[in-house]
Amino acid sequence: MVNDLKEPLMAKPIKSKAPEPCLISVIASAPILTVNTDEGETNTTETDNSTISSTENLSLDDQIDFVCQTFNLTLAAEYLERYGYSDSDVWRSLPDDELEEELREAFILFQAKQEIAQTGIFDNATKHEMCIPRCDFPDIVTPKSSRVKRYKIGKERWDSGDFPLTVGFSDYSTRMGRQDQERAFMRAADSWARVSGLSFKKGPARGSKITIGFAHYDGPWGVLGKAWFPKTGRIVFENKENWESKIPNRGGAQGSLAFYSVAMHELGHALGISHSNVKNAIMHPQYQRDVVNLQNDDIRAITALYGSAGRGNRNNGGTNNNRNNRSGRNRNRNNKGRNNRRN
Template identity: 30%
Template sequence: MDIDVVPLWVKLVFIVSCSFPLVLAYLDNMEYLRKYGYLEPSDGRTGSLLSEEYYKEAVAKFQRTAGLPITGQMDEETRATMRLPRCGVKDTDAGTGNQARRRKRYALHGSKWRKREIAYRISEYSRKMPMSVVQFELQRAFDLWADVIPIRFVRRDYGPVDIEIKFVTGHHGDNTPFDGSGQTLAHAYFPQYGSDAHFDEDENWTVNIADGVNLYQVAAHEFGHSLGLAHSDVRTALMAPFYRGFDLNFKLDRDDIMAAQELY
């Protein structure tokens, strides 16, 4: 059939059906950039008012944080990185572009603890493993930091504590809901906001195996936030935003140690 005699409504349906997935992908990308601090919150709701230059700048900042080629283009490698499991804390210091930031790869939030003993409580446990295993893995994650800074972490089941830890799902009272199994694994607050750590109970939490999500490694990352460390743009650092999978030889990167020791 000659394209010129195809009814107008058919042409419109074809155009819309081809464009709709692209529009959805664009909106998903904007929501991701908004969620993790690269765009102002309002930009996720007013995409039609977002300039192309501002959008490219946000993409470039994300690429810098992720250690990707900085093109400002939403290419397949960038989209694939956005699909990786990661921490739910915003990359608020991502790619500021100044010399100090480039020389010092790690980032500090600016708040810290003024004490040498920090108490924590696990108020809601994971159902994926015994309580004793959760306790052991979380203490081990705290001790990873205690080995390089002069702070002691103690678990208390009663009385006042500095850090409260919960395994929760979906909306759980802090305006940063979890998204089910997949992208956002956990999040934690910086010292000035209380340092509490929340883990998404919809994840398949595991220990010492490649399957699932390794609790020890994710907890160690989140407790870095509880100490005042922001996300690093060093890909090998624990404080990089993305979960890299189970690592039998997991340890702090030099970048993590330098950040913690500058704070404490």
């Protein structure tokens, strides 16, 4: 049964500390709310369902434009604090005529990461980037520790005894067939497996290392999903989203979002990878509508955690096998040398 998260509470002020769960969301003009779940408090955005229904079939570009119509400077300030670009909430007490100047450095940092003109003001290009569907995990834990170009990995990882990672569905989307979403998710898992040597297999929801579920957060074009680092192993997607299971997603229905690419992103978090600063990477915080394959930056991140498929994997015994093979080759060379000396 699909979960329906009800009775949200007003959220507390959001600090720049990195949260453990990851939510992909659009920040609209509605107030940010907190929903109590089994895993703790989840920040979502309150939306008018009638408005969402009327915009569900818009293209992504049109939907972004729709959100931008009501995305103001105050929401931009919340965005910058929420995602780590500003480590102070002093802006909350400032009038609008002083607010933009207070946030100048934060705007420049955000603009640099998004590779747009570093004007230091809340211009249309900056607003557009802030209205793109994205992940709720902060881009910067502290402004001073930011890196301009590189993946980031978390401190947690799966151990050798955890593999193959079993994947089980506890809930299913009502917008796709069950087999379609299972097939799309396992293909997303296979994308990570091909470059790392990790292994996954489909299993029952109970007892699986990674469980997939669907819940109603705020309807279409709001929260897309969330995931937790190892070894929580939980991924939850928005049930009301207009998901498209086709791979690649080009040619999908108007207003659809590629479940496959979002699944790759969320699974990356479940494997221990944080956000990338590389614009076209699957692990970039913004929704990647035209990227349906892992990019070099994603591959470097997963192999930094688990090793590469070609050189043996740290969890599946590949590294030990390589050592055994090298030892075997050394023994063969030594035996051959001894035989030559005898002859």
